[in-house]
Amino acid sequence: MRAYERFPLTDVESFSYFVVRDQGRAVAVLPVSLLRGLDPLRQLRTCYPLSGEERGLLSHVWHCYDAWVPGASRPEHVAAVTGAMRELAAELGAAWYGFVNVPSGSWLGETLMAEGFPARHIEDRYQVDLRGMSHADEFVAGASPRGRKNYRRNGRRAADAGVSIRVAPPSETDLAEITQLCATTADRHGTGSYYPAELFTGFVTALGDAACVIEVREGQRLVGVAVSLRERTRFHAWACGVDYEVGGNYSPYPLLYTTSVAQALAEGRDTLEGGRGNHAFKLRHGLTPLALDACLLPV
Incomplete structure (x- = not known):
């Protein structure tokens, strides 16, 4: 607050x-x-x-x-x-x-x-109950058949394209670059102003250890990002940005979710909060809606 x-x-x-x-x-x-x-x-x-x-x-x-x-x-x-x-x-x-x-x-x-x-x-909004899970593969297995195939196919294609993924504290990232990708993605839905550049950068910086950043890069280019928030029992995939103009035949978006689940499990959280919107993807890929x-x- x-x-x-x-x-x-x-x-x-x-x-x-x-x-x-x-x-x-x-x-x-x-x-x-x-x-x-x-x-x-x-x-x-x-x-x-x-x-x-x-x-x-x-x-x-x-x-x-x-x-x-x-x-x-x-x-x-x-x-x-x-x-x-x-x-x-x-x-x-x-x-x-x-x-x-x-x-x-x-x-x-x-x-x-x-x-x-x-x-x-x-x-x-969408959630994943992580209780009883020990690995992100169990989350993937809980998706619909179509979702499971997409997760696995997408992971293979991303690996073939040389994609790298890292989890880092905000202080070790380029928050201006991250904010721009989040705002560009939100602008596709008419809500780009939801991430004002200077305020968003300041807010995420001020969160300190309560936040972490998941980055997906193709070479040096940022193609996917999730600014995630931590609390005692929950891990929030709070703000996401995706560049769909990638070099390989994959999407950075599923990678953000499997990495978010893996990070939440590594930190001992019992719930992944998957944010609002993007209903078709989330329903197919193992997230549960909450009206x-x-x-x-x-x-």
């Missing part, structure tokens, strides 16, 4: 932090951000009556795809947070307030709906 506050990757006007206390003891917390243009990924305007350019007070940040209220264990904890959000949104002149990227069917989602928030599906909802109300 410190890194994101120093280097906000979207148009954040201000950050606030709620702490819910019960007899002086902190029982729940929630970071929120006031955005100028609350829909940078263009996902809300398809299911809510808004243009996307409105100011909104949202849970945490769009770059986090896992909304929850840390510590909350009772509905009144969530009610305290949403009440404070509504008051702050009105004070700041926001048009909307609420949560994005709430796992569908989660306790938080059900609690918000009981409070009158609608739940609108906006995207899916994400937005729960918003007008101020």
Whole structure:
């Protein structure tokens, strides 16, 4: 959160932090951000009556795809947070307030709906349960038959093309080059501004050991990259970039996933978070979808 506050990757006007206390003891917390243009990924305007350019007070940040209220264990904890959000949104002149990227069917989602928030599906994120696995080959074996063949064929072709793969801390990489590849890839989907160059470089640098970078190179040329985030039990393939103009008949994208799984297993994580979008590939190649909802109300 410190890194994101120093280097906000979207148009954040201000950050606030709620702490819910019960007899002086902190029982729940929630970071929120006031955005100028609350829909940078263009996902809300398809299911809510808004243009996307409105100011909104949202849970945490769009770059986090896992909304929850840390510590909350009772509905009144969530009610305290949403009440404070509504008051702050009105004070700041926001048009909307609420949560994005709430796992569908989660306790938080059900609690918000009981409070009158609608739940609108906006995207899916993808995961791999690594428990019981010891090698990335077991992940490949769990893909569909077509996915398994593609993983193995793609690996052979990449080896024939002389591709090299390395995992490195951000400090040992060219983050400007990495940012450009991520932004170019996102621009294919109309969201290239999601990776502003100076802010993205600063953010990843500020993460320190909480981040690592997986690079795929053909010769000296960067053709694939994943900026990955670490936490206690999960390894996040968080931001990816791919150059499809490669010399061999392969794709760097599957290589990023098999390497991410191998790295997560090496670090003892029990879940790989595979990010949002690219549904056809992920469903075919062994990742499990988790639906994400937005729960918003007008101020």
